[in-house]
Amino acid sequence: MQWQLDDDDEATSIDPVTGESTKFFTAAFSHKGRKLVGRPQRNNSLFQNCYCGKGSRCGTIPHMPTPCQSPIEAANAADTPRLARLLAESLFDDPLQRWLFPDERGRLAASETMFRRLLKPKIAAGLVRIIRDTEAEIASAAVWTPPHPPAPSRWEHYAESLFMRWTYGQRIHEVRRGFTALANRHPREPYWYLQALATTPEQRGQGHAARLLQAQMDACSATNELIALETSQSANVAYYQKFGFQVADELMLEPGLPVWLLCHSAPKQSM
Numbered sequence: 344m345q346w347q348l349d350d351d352d353e354a355t356s357i358d359p360v361t362g363e364s365t366k367f368f369t370a371a372f373s374h375k376g377r378k379l380v381g382r383p384q385r386n387n388s389l390f391q392n393c394y395c396g397k398g399s400r401c402g403t404i405p406h407m408p409t410p411c412q413s414p415i416e417a418a419n420a421a422d423t424p425r426l427a428r429l430l431a432e433s434l435f436d437d438p439l440q441r442w443l444f445p446d447e448r449g450r451l452a453a454s455e456t457m458f459r460r461l462l463k464p465k466i467a468a469g470l471v472r473i474i475r476d477t478e479a480e481i482a483s484a485a486v487w488t489p490p491h492p493p494a495p496s497r498w499e500h501y502a503e504s505l506f507m508r509w510t511y512g513q514r515i516h517e518v519r520r521g522f523t524a525l526a527n528r529h530p531r532e533p534y535w536y537l538q539a540l541a542t543t544p545e546q547r548g549q550g551h552a553a554r555l556l557q558a559q560m561d562a563c564s565a566t567n568e569l570i571a572l573e574t575s576q577s578a579n580v581a582y583y584q585k586f587g588f589q590v591a592d593e594l595m596l597e598p599g600l601p602v603w604l605l606c607h608s609a610p611k612q613s614m
Contacts, residue, residue: 413475416474417469417473420467423462423463424459426473427462428455431454433541433542439602440454442521442597443518457510458539465538472555472558473555482543482546483540483541483552483554484539484540486537490568521597530606534569535563537556537571560586563607564610570606570607577603587607589607591605591606
């Protein structure tokens, strides 16, 4: 078995008999006593078995690694606190989140409370998909809203109104106008909406978010459904464009705060 390191931190194993090659994400590993160094990664869930016995905490890759991707699964109610924390931490510096919660000292707690409210009905409906790491902790999560979500009950509408008044205080009308402006430019046809996509810092770079996104894209392609999402970061625009998303609209929510709407359509079937 031969190994070679690519520039994009992948290792390729080449079978000398068949000539077949297989790519793997790399950390640092050794072969015949010679250390080949890629970018060190912690908790690398793509590999199992190691010579030192540290498992996922090992910084080396065995000579013959075994790919081991955790399955995509639906989150359960017990995951709510950890998911809310993950989303609040991941989006702490997001421009839109800073607009919602200008007070940096209270932003994390306020965001976490907001996400707890958001996640409970989503999880109950099976709309939160996650990937766990090798220690069964949440590594990445995607939160979805389906086409034609059920309308809130009178009590739910009242509770949401009280929550917004308590959360935003005198800014409630400004926030509501912002939400309305964002919603008014959403697609007219039925669509799936990606509400949040986040990965823990130690698990980034392993393709978890891409797998969660691609899984829903495949499902929507099969049913010929549209996907929409919004971001206030230009780097995210470039990321989603790699998956075939296109910018449908750009709204300046306030001076210096652009919010892009991106959409992905199912490929047209050839006749």
